[in-house]
Amino acid sequence: MAIVEQQRDSTIDLTGDVRRRRREAIVKAVFFGAAAISILISIAIVLALIGKAWAFLTSIELGQLWGNGWFPRRGRFDLMALFVHTLMITGIAMMVAAPFGLGSAIYLSEYARSGVRRVLKPTLEILAGIPSVVLGFFALQFITPNIVRGLFPGAQSANFLAAGIAVGILTIPLVASVSEDAMKAVPGSLREASYGLGAKQWHTALRVVFPAAISGIIAALILGIARAVGETMVVALAAGLNGIMTFNPTEGGLTMTGAIANLAVGSDQVAGDVAAFQSLFFVGLVLFVLTLGLNVVSGRIVRRYRQRY
Amino acid sequence: MAVATPALTPTDIVRQSIEGRRFSPINALVAFTMLFTLLSSVVILITLLADTIAAALPVFASRGLSFVTASLSPTAASAGIWQGIMGSLALTAFVIAVAFPLGVAAAVYLEEYASDNRFTRFINANIRNLAGVPSIVYGILGLFLFVEILMRGVFGAEGGIGGRNVIAGGLTLAVLVLPIMIITTSEALRAVPGALREASMAVGATRWETIKHQVLPVAIPAILTGTVLTIARAFGESAPLLLAGAQLSLFFSVSSEASFTDLITTQPYTALPIIVFNFARQPQAEFVSLTAAAIVVLLVMLLTVNAAAVLVRDRYEQRYR
Numbered sequence: 001m002a003i004v005e006q007q008r009d010s011t012i013d014l015t016g017d018v019r020r021r022r023r024e025a026i027v028k029a030v031f032f033g034a035a036a037i038s039i040l041i042s043i044a045i046v047l048a049l050i051g052k053a054w055a056f057l058t059s060i061e062l063g064q065l066w067g068n069g070w071f072p073r074r075g076r077f078d079l080m081a082l083f084v085h086t087l088m089i090t091g092i093a094m095m096v097a098a099p100f101g102l103g104s105a106i107y108l109s110e111y112a113r114s115g116v117r118r119v120l121k122p123t124l125e126i127l128a129g130i131p132s133v134v135l136g137f138f139a140l141q142f143i144t145p146n147i148v149r150g151l152f153p154g155a156q157s158a159n160f161l162a163a164g165i166a167v168g169i170l171t172i173p174l175v176a177s178v179s180e181d182a183m184k185a186v187p188g189s190l191r192e193a194s195y196g197l198g199a200k201q202w203h204t205a206l207r208v209v210f211p212a213a214i215s216g217i218i219a220a221l222i223l224g225i226a227r228a229v230g231e232t233m234v235v236a237l238a239a240g241l242n243g244i245m246t247f248n249p250t251e252g253g254l255t256m257t258g259a260i261a262n263l264a265v266g267s268d269q270v271a272g273d274v275a276a277f278q279s280l281f282f283v284g285l286v287l288f289v290l291t292l293g294l295n296v297v298s299g300r301i302v303r304r305y306r307q308r309y
Numbered sequence: 310m311a312v313a314t315p316a317l318t319p320t321d322i323v324r325q326s327i328e329g330r331r332f333s334p335i336n337a338l339v340a341f342t343m344l345f346t347l348l349s350s351v352v353i354l355i356t357l358l359a360d361t362i363a364a365a366l367p368v369f370a371s372r373g374l375s376f377v378t379a380s381l382s383p384t385a386a387s388a389g390i391w392q393g394i395m396g397s398l399a400l401t402a403f404v405i406a407v408a409f410p411l412g413v414a415a416a417v418y419l420e421e422y423a424s425d426n427r428f429t430r431f432i433n434a435n436i437r438n439l440a441g442v443p444s445i446v447y448g449i450l451g452l453f454l455f456v457e458i459l460m461r462g463v464f465g466a467e468g469g470i471g472g473r474n475v476i477a478g479g480l481t482l483a484v485l486v487l488p489i490m491i492i493t494t495s496e497a498l499r500a501v502p503g504a505l506r507e508a509s510m511a512v513g514a515t516r517w518e519t520i521k522h523q524v525l526p527v528a529i530p531a532i533l534t535g536t537v538l539t540i541a542r543a544f545g546e547s548a549p550l551l552l553a554g555a556q557l558s559l560f561f562s563v564s565s566e567a568s569f570t571d572l573i574t575t576q577p578y579t580a581l582p583i584i585v586f587n588f589a590r591q592p593q594a595e596f597v598s599l600t601a602a603a604i605v606v607l608l609v610m611l612l613t614v615n616a617a618a619v620l621v622r623d624r625y626e627q628r629y630r
Contacts, residue, residue: 020515027517028422034414035423038436038491041484045446048453103346111340123351129538129611130357131545133582134604137589141597142360169353188320195324202339204324223441230443232548233582237589257445257548264448264551284449288442295441299434
């Protein structure tokens with residue numbers, strides 16, 4: 001009787017025995033749990049930042065957040081100084097990373113034969129793998145004495161120029177690889193059409209492929225900016241500890257990440273001063289929101305350009 | 310090693326036949342400029358390595374490997390980096406133990422099980438955004454979640470290092486690299502041809518049996534390469550550890566009768582990149598060469614790990630080709 005019924009109901013027969021299906025469901029649930037952890041991490045980051053950032057904001061007067069420099073132990077939390085210094089580091093870094101990163105990407109995507117690629121591309125990967133603390137040391141011991149002081153003999157030993165250049169060097173591989181991907185995604189028919197109309201190779205690379213990949217290139221630059229804004233160790237070593245706002249790139253000063261690192265390094269001394277310690281979480285929150293915004297914008301742009309081709 | 314093939318694409322051939330052999334100065338100038346930007350990275354890399362090695366030579370010449378095996382000390386002449394090496398290795402062990410299984414499992418879910426619905430897209434976007442969060446923010450997370458809540462709250466670690474142990478640091482780094490781990494593993498899984506899955510399921514294998522016997526064996530070289538590169542990233546990371554509990558002083562000691570459990574729960578630790586940071590911010594001139602020497606050890610260790618990645622990949626690729 002049972003055999004006859006099974007033969008009729010062939011789909012049930014195909015689903016296999018109960019134990020096998022149960023194992024299948026358990027495995028799937030475990031994997032789903034692992035994937036869901038990423039959401040828990042995001043929630044934990046927000047919770048870690050918001051609680052103490054709010055406690056910080058309610059414990060100080062908001063006037064303390066403006067002017068007078070960043071001196072948390074003296075109750076002076078000048079966000080403007082941190083912003084300006086961060087912008088300077090990021091600006092200098094992008095002046096290095098944008099031309100060198102994009103130039104490398106154009107060469108790798110439009111000019112390099114596969115043999116040249118195989119030799120030169122790993123160099124960028126090795127550069128990307130150098131720990132940032134090493135670049136911080138390089139900024140202090142090489143870039144400042146040999147490059148910055150060569151141009152501006154009076155530069156401070158910790159200055160924005162050296163730190164910015166080092167952050168830029170760290171950002172080159174990121175800008176290069178993302179924008180190279182964007183240029184590679186440009187269909188070959190565009191290049192062929194360009195050559196077919198008699199354009200030279202440089203014209204095709206700069207006037208056809210580059211504009212066609214522009215949204216991916218902009219996304220790469222935004223990612224580079226986010227990377228430069230969040231870079232900590234170079235800035236902590238080579239950008240100095242000055243809390244007073246300055247626009248002079250040969251001087252140094254605290255950035256957002258620099259201020260967090262500085263508070264962390266000196267946290268034993270400020271353990272008693274609650275507001276100073278909590279300001280670390282507030283700056284962290286500002287930094288998180290800023291880089292998240294940049295990443296989301298860049299992701300949007302990338303998705304839009306993917307749809308076009 | 311792949312055999313060198315003629316690299317002319319159809320586009321190259323079209324271009325060459327149209328451009329002919331005429332020399333165009335502007336073409337050469339643009340090509341040279343682009344090559345120059347790329348070669349600058351090579352020059353920077355060589356300068357960085359040469360400058361660091363030159364600065365480190367006096368230390369290795371005068372002290373040899375005792376610099377590597379000695380403990381931390383406030384006097385530059387006797388300071389060594391052994392604690393940092395051990396700390397970094399312990400941190401790496403935690404990163405592997407936590408981030409590897411979780412990352413692979415999450416990637417398998419997203420690539421092999423999840424249908425393309427709003428929730429999956431949300432998780433994917435979330436992972437991409439997590440990968441872009443600055444590492445110092447993960448330090449704040451580690452301080453809050455692992456030091457304060459887990460170690461002090463759940464395990465009641467008070468006094469001494471107050472829960473700033475190597476487990477908290479290792480978990481922090483694991484969380485930091487988890488998104489990268491998931492992204493590289495997803496790419497490895499996506500590269501596995503769909504025909505393999507269809508063939509497996511057509512002969513009656515379940516999804517998990519297909520993954521276990523067909524997909525993972527093919528994807529494993531790429532997964533392992535990605536994992537090793539990710540671990541190398543964690544090995545060189547220092548910003549999160551500033552907050553998540555590595556010792557930031559020039560000198561600390563570990564109780565001599567500490568058991569293994571003590572070492573990972575109640576004893577202080579530090580990491581090699583943190584030592585580099587500490588040495589680098591000392592004003593005394595003798596610490597400059599000491600910093601360079603610590604960097605050389607750090608880079609040698611990273612290079613070894615990366616070479617291991619290449620070896621692992623080559624070996625497995627031969628097996629499954």
